[in-house]
Amino acid sequence: MTQRFLITGGAGFIGSNFILSLLAKYPRIHITNVDSLTYAGNLENLKSVESDPRYRFYRAAIENRDAMMSIFDEAKPDVVVHFAAESHVDRSILDGRPFVISNVLGTQTLLDCAKVRGVAKFVHVSTDEVYGTLGETGVFTEETPLAPNSPYSASKAGSDLLVRAYYETFNMPCVITRCSNNYGAYQFPEKLIPLMITNALYDLPLPVYGEGLNIRDWIHVEDHCHGVELAVEKGIPGQVYNLGGESERRNIDIVKQILAILGKPESLITHVQDRLGHDFRYAMGIQKARKELGFEPKYTFEKGLASTVEWYLNHESWWQAIKSGDYLHYYQKQYGEHV
Numbered sequence: 001m002t003q004r005f006l007i008t009g010g011a012g013f014i015g016s017n018f019i020l021s022l023l024a025k026y027p028r029i030h031i032t033n034v035d036s037l038t039y040a041g042n043l044e045n046l047k048s049v050e051s052d053p054r055y056r057f058y059r060a061a062i063e064n065r066d067a068m069m070s071i072f073d074e075a076k077p078d079v080v081v082h083f084a085a086e087s088h089v090d091r092s093i094l095d096g097r098p099f100v101i102s103n104v105l106g107t108q109t110l111l112d113c114a115k116v117r118g119v120a121k122f123v124h125v126s127t128d129e130v131y132g133t134l135g136e137t138g139v140f141t142e143e144t145p146l147a148p149n150s151p152y153s154a155s156k157a158g159s160d161l162l163v164r165a166y167y168e169t170f171n172m173p174c175v176i177t178r179c180s181n182n183y184g185a186y187q188f189p190e191k192l193i194p195l196m197i198t199n200a201l202y203d204l205p206l207p208v209y210g211e212g213l214n215i216r217d218w219i220h221v222e223d224h225c226h227g228v229e230l231a232v233e234k235g236i237p238g239q240v241y242n243l244g245g246e247s248e249r250r251n252i253d254i255v256k257q258i259l260a261i262l263g264k265p266e267s268l269i270t271h272v273q274d275r276l277g278h279d280f281r282y283a284m285g286i287q288k289a290r291k292e293l294g295f296e297p298k299y300t301f302e303k304g305l306a307s308t309v310e311w312y313l314n315h316e317s318w319w320q321a322i323k324s325g326d327y328l329h330y331y332q333k334q335y336g337e338h339v
């Protein structure tokens with residue numbers, strides 16, 4: 001691969017894993033990473049590549065058209081891979097505005113810049129949450145109607161529709177991937193798995209929403225990154241590809257599994273008020289990606305969870321710095337001083 005990539009949101013969880021993986025695999029690649037460094041952006045994730053001549057970082061907000069046009073002019077990308085977004089459902093319930101600005105306006109601005117400058121492929125990284133919620137049975141397919149339930153998922157659905165519109169109206173080479181819940185290295189400890197691991201390590205309560213019976217379909221971040229790479233290589237413009245790990249788990253079972261791995265007591269589990277509008281179940285049908293992209297998740301959930309716990313054990317200074325700052329105040333505001 002000798003292409004020039006413009007990657008947005010590359011200082012976040014999935015974006016940084018994607019950048020590290022591409023640089024490790026492709027000696028002749030060029031990557032420009034654009035990230036505004038919100039609370040979720042962390043350049044520590046990319047410390048090992050910051051002086052790599054194949055990599056450049058620009059701090060900019062994707063909704064800033066002038067800044068983005070200059071970056072396109074300097075980077076001259078063949079491919080855009082768009083990860084940048086406000087990503088946390090609970091934050092969107094507290095305040096939806098940054099979600100509309102980054103996810104909707106930001107995506108439209110980025111599409112406009114790519115249209116004016118011209119790119120060979122634009123991959124938009126989206127989520128299963130745009131489909132809404134499932135009952136006890138069935139899976140989401142690419143034909144499932146969009147029915148988002150949270151301000152976050154509504155803003156992602158809005159961005160998906162803009163991507164579709166730029167394909168239909170301007171014939172732009174846009175591909176959309178929609179993925180299920182990710183876990184793995186560098187995930188901000190506000191999301192379920194890293195929150196539970198890091199709280200358990202400090203013997204803090206583990207806040208489980210409601211009874212913990214909601215179900216998510218978990219995928220290791222490296223499998224997701226591989227799926228996005230396949231979409232860059234083989235995705236057909238105008239198409240949507242679902243990605244997932246075919247690993248459905250109830251939240252409460254994951255929390256108990258983490259406690260068992262760490263040898264911590266289940267008495268740390270604290271049932272707290274349920275999330276407003278909490279989607280019951282997600283499950284991704286991935287037959288299309290399997291058949292048309294050759295996508296196959298490699299991690300079992302058990303192997304992925306064990307290696308993720310190991311990663312957090314070995315990177316305490318990374319998450320300790322986060323937990324002592326903004327994040328802690330956020331959770332204390334929601335759940336009280338005990339978190």
Ligand code: NAD
Pocket residue numbers: 008009010011012013014015034035036037038039040041042060061062063082083084085086087088101102103106125126127128156178179180181182183188
């Ligand atoms: P994250 O919150 O860890 O990272 C998001 C990154 O985007 C951060 O570095 C942040 O600074 C940057 N960013 C936010 N707003 C920006 C803006 N306006 N301009 C420039 N940069 C901005 O999120 P993540 O979990 O890595 O998710 C990445 C993408 O994948 C998102 O689009 C998300 O919707 C999607 N996704 C995530 C999951 C998941 O389980 N985490 C699953 C499916 C899809």
Ligand code: DAU
Pocket residue numbers: 087088089090126127128129179180181182190191192193195207208209210212214215216251275282
């Ligand atoms: O499905 C893909 C989506 O997965 C992505 O699009 C989002 O960016 C990502 O944040 C994630 O959304 P979720 O809301 O599913 O992830 P979260 O880790 O916040 O919650 C997972 C489940 O765990 C959910 O049912 C709520 C529950 N939960 C979460 C937290 C943070 C708890 O019970 N307690 C918690 O403290």
